[in-house]
Amino acid sequence: MAIPEIDKAHLPRHIAIIMDGNGRWAHQHGKSRAEGHEAGAKSVRAVVEACRELERVEALTLYAFSTENWRRSQGEIDTLFQLLSKYISLELDELHKEDIRVSVMGRMEGLGEQARRDLERCIALTDQNKSMLLNIAINYGGRAEIADAARSIAAEAARGALAVEDIDEACFARHLYVPDLPELDLLIRTSGEMRLSNFMLWQASYAEFVAMPTLWPDFRKEHLLEAIALYQSRHRRFGGR
Numbered sequence: 211m212a213i214p215e216i217d218k219a220h221l222p223r224h225i226a227i228i229m230d231g232n233g234r235w236a237h238q239h240g241k242s243r244a245e246g247h248e249a250g251a252k253s254v255r256a257v258v259e260a261c262r263e264l265e266r267v268e269a270l271t272l273y274a275f276s277t278e279n280w281r282r283s284q285g286e287i288d289t290l291f292q293l294l295s296k297y298i299s300l301e302l303d304e305l306h307k308e309d310i311r312v313s314v315m316g317r318m319e320g321l322g323e324q325a326r327r328d329l330e331r332c333i334a335l336t337d338q339n340k341s342m343l344l345n346i347a348i349n350y351g352g353r354a355e356i357a358d359a360a361r362s363i364a365a366e367a368a369r370g371a372l373a374v375e376d377i378d379e380a381c382f383a384r385h386l387y388v389p390d391l392p393e394l395d396l397l398i399r400t401s402g403e404m405r406l407s408n409f410m411l412w413q414a415s416y417a418e419f420v421a422m423p424t425l426w427p428d429f430r431k432e433h434l435l436e437a438i439a440l441y442q443s444r445h446r447r448f449g450g451r
């Protein structure tokens with residue numbers, strides 16, 4: 211694939227990726243689903259590196275595990291969380307060296323002890339980093355996020371810390387899992403599926419959606435650049451004309 215031309219002065223500030231197709235990739239290569247997920251971890255490394263190199267991408271959100279993914283077999287779930295721990299132990303120093311801050315978007319309290327400890331280590335170590343935000347969506351559901359925000363707003367209102375008339379879009383956004391995320395500009399889904407699967411329902415409001423046929427383990431820098439080139443070819447109207 212030729213390296214797509216992009217305009218480095220007009221990059222999306224925030225890119226999110228629904229990393230899909232590990233199972234199909236494994237099937238196509240006669241491998242186990244676990245091997246598919248392992249191959250997918252290499253794509254994560256490539257994409258984080260590529261975004262960091264672009265310099266002006268402020269945030270990259272990766273959908274690692276949905277609130278619905280608990281429906282998978284216990285063996286597959288265990289594999290996914292083992293891979294998360296492995297990824298963190300292999301990559302955390304490099305992320306920190308690259309001045310990348312890590313945040314987690316999802317119900318942390320629903321995770322196992324090990325995953326929670328590993329993620330908390332990432333957050334604590336990289337807390338002051340400034341070059342880019344790597345936001346990991348794990349045990350994440352868009353509906354759960356909206357319900358959790360509503361619950362915390364209601365709790366504040368009930369104890370008198372918030373007036374009902376002050377609940378507006380900005381207030382709501384401040385109660386989401388990661389309140390300081392830049393506006394989502396580009397939402398990519400790999401493997402050709404055309405659905406959101408409960409991802410960033412609030413944030414996707416005016417994001418440009420790019421669905422790519424590439425299976426996640428095959429996704430590399432050139433695919434990211436292709437998605438950015440497509441994004442840059444769109445005319446965003448935001449309801450105006």
Ligand code: IPE
Pocket residue numbers: 229230231232233234235274275279290401426
């Ligand atoms: C994405 O790949 C990984 C996760 C959802 C965690 P899948 O495992 O969904 O791969 P397919 O969709 O079965 O090919």
Ligand code: IPE
Pocket residue numbers: 228229230231273274275276279403405407
């Ligand atoms: C979405 O992919 C979740 C992640 C990428 C983590 P799924 O493979 O779980 O989505 P569906 O089941 O095809 O909607």
Ligand code: MG
Pocket residue numbers: 230231232
């Ligand atoms: Mg899938």
